[in-house]
Amino acid sequence: MSVEKTGLKAAAAIGTLAVALAACGGGGSNGGSDEGTPQKGGTLKIAGSSVPDHIDPASAYSTVNQGFSRNWALTLFTNKASNNFNETIPNYPDAAAELPTKENGGISADGKTYTIKLRDGLKWNTNPARPVTAADFVRGLKRTCNPASPAGAPYYTDLIEGMDDFCKGYGKVDAKSAKAMGDYQEGHDVSGYTAKDDKTLVVKLKQPAGDFLNIIGMSFASAAPKEYDNYIPDSPEFRQHTVSDGPYQMTSYSDKKFVLERNPNWDAASDKLRKAYVDRIEIDLGQDSPDQVEQQLEQGTADLAWDQPVPTSAIPRLAQAKDKRFRLQDNPGVNPYIVFNTLSPNNKGALGKKAVRQAIEYAIDKVAIAKNYGGVNVAQPVRSAVAPGNVGYDANYNPYPTNNDSGDPAKCKQMLSAAGYPNGLTLKFPYRTNSNHPRNAQSIQANLQACGITVQMSPDTNGNFYGTTLVTPADAKAGKWDIAAPGWGPDWYGNNGRSGLQPLFDGRMYGPNSPDYGGYNNDQVNKLIDQANQAQTQAEAQTAWAQVNKLVMDDAAIVPLITQKFSTYQSARVRDTLFLPAFQTYDYSLVWLAKK
């Protein structure tokens, strides 16, 4: 669950796709292999802005970091990089030998027990080389609730038997003592996540979960070698001593630059997903301006951008020039959307009333918002709480239609009047001052004004917006804000309601730091969420989440605005840049460099 990460594809489409994929054996033409024979060698140069908040896979939760750790910390399952979004949705075994199914005995009949076999050829970059074991994966999962730098995701404690108790106990351990944490980990078991032998993991869930492979495939749950017990998780010492089981290993780490070089123990033949053409990957940080990074890519002093999209102002120029090095990658999610503070006492509690929120659904010109991002080629209006490509999406569902998605202020005004507010409302609207948000805020303000709503805008930093303004229930109840325009992206694509709809609309989770910012709560929705999470098949999941989406939109809990594409640019010499939408990054392990 993350702020402004990204989204997932229609479940109905997934089944079809899997068949299509099996038929063509992966990488279709749209998946985009470049011309020429891949060559080994060279240094891939990446230009980035900020130092990642975390390096340790146990706590790294930003998109680009999770994508990065795929190169040196393998997970049991993962997705394939591709420039065809649909190809990036299915799960593939990575450290696992195969996908567990009921047919192959990997999943028990009740859907609650998973037996996962590790594949051959997995080795740590230790000297001498040591095989990666099931116990290493158990250690990896245990580390997610270390008290020093825990994972921010709730999935493991929610789902895996015994994880909750294990984590509660772990929380009491001295977070400043690596030894105390190591001892706790080695001395306590998670009843639902155990190593049966060196190559077999047995997982017991509290209830069935159709999305479990995605959850256990997140980088949080990557294997951890026993060496990690010597360091405080994610500490500076840890960052200097990472251990790799992927094609690359981190040979140098500083706040300004990190370097990956080949892992001599990596077995290319057994890794079906990676090629590792380049010898070395250098990530240069501290380049804060997207314009500066773009310039480097155009000049060829860097090959790819680490964490920044193409500057919005450069998009029309590159697109109109039909520059082949410029791409718009699918990255579907509802981002941004308008959230209502349903708890606000302002305007006699107007936003707590469904009819008022429904009126506002009609007010916004979503095409104008899309234009703030470079027009409909870059961003498209979204009509419900689920963006295309995410489970529960229904292309025909448009509960609040307006002409060309451009808004209907007259209808808003009339409905607002009918709801008992003929003189309009006055709404407090904190907005972020970074990126395109000031423009979005002014568009929204003008639209609402046309509906008779006075909007009081107050500027806010991105950090404060997500860290304090929206996530402090006392402030919400005191009416310190009425509407806001945050963004949200699920952690994975595919069956991702648990990561997309649930965090935003499960009212039982409301509290400090809840992403259900406006305190929306509907018992019927909560009940449906529980059912949807347990859906066993994609079709069931699709139906269940589509129902959640419908209820939420009937309640007008949010005004969905747009879904954005992720814009990328690359140097002239990079080839086979294949995208990982969930991580908003290219797969460095597939890229090769053309010689001049």
Next chain:
Amino acid sequence: MSLTELAADAVPADAEPSGRKIQGRSPFRLAMSRLMHDKMAVASIVVLVLIILFAIGAPLLASWTGHPYGAQYPDIARDSWGLPKGPSKQFWLGADPLGRDVLVRAAYGARISLFVGIAATVLATLIGVVIGVLAGYIGGAVDAILARFMDVVLSFPYLLVAIVIATTFRPHSTWLSLLLTITVIAIFSFAAMARIVRGQVISLKEKEFIEAARSLGAGRMRIMFVDILPNLVAPVTVLSSLLVPTSIVFEATLSFLGVGIQPPMPSWGSMLNDADYRSSLWLLFVPGGLLLLTTLAFNLLGDGIRDAFDPRSERLITRK
């Protein structure tokens, strides 16, 4: 000296027997006459009058064009990439990135610039004169404290502190942001004024007419504000006329950095901030040109006023 007095002065009090009239001309009239002979100053006045008319006429422009300053026309004023369209029949000076009329916004921006420039100057002048007179006249510990206070204010890296103040008290409405901007500018402008006034007062208070007033039993307040203050009109007028353009630029700087006037109220500074110069040059030239013209006019006028009041002083720009 008021205008009515000037009018009275213009009427010859008495006719000389020879038939030639000799008019007694006050220093103010002499200064005004010198100012009116200064071509640059007159040109500046003309420019400023035009800009003031532009600002006053903002609502008229909005109704003529049919484009209120906050109204957005994303469908007709932005292309499919979301880029603003340039000058056209409907949008004479082009559109801004949100599809708003640049002409209308520039006119409303003129209101903000002039209002902030003048209001901040008036506020700074008031504070500056009061503190300067108190420090200069009372002297002693009061002077020491006030003078050091002025030094402290003058030694601040004003832009940094202004940004800190503006971001700390994030205003929740555009009007509050206007008020805050004016206050911030005044805080950083009064000290220069106060310092000069203090110097003037220190020399004035030793003059005979003050001693005369004191010997007649005038109190401190009366001497400060009735006897001394009128003698400060010339330097204060000159200083404030130069403070106006400084304040306008200060406001534009704060708004450009996003900590001044808050959207959707337009200000030349925030209009410049919004501009993507590479694709839309008019977004640079309209507010930038107006800002340049206005500050240049105020500066030249201020220069002219100084020349007129004190013909021996040096000019900002030498003219033949």
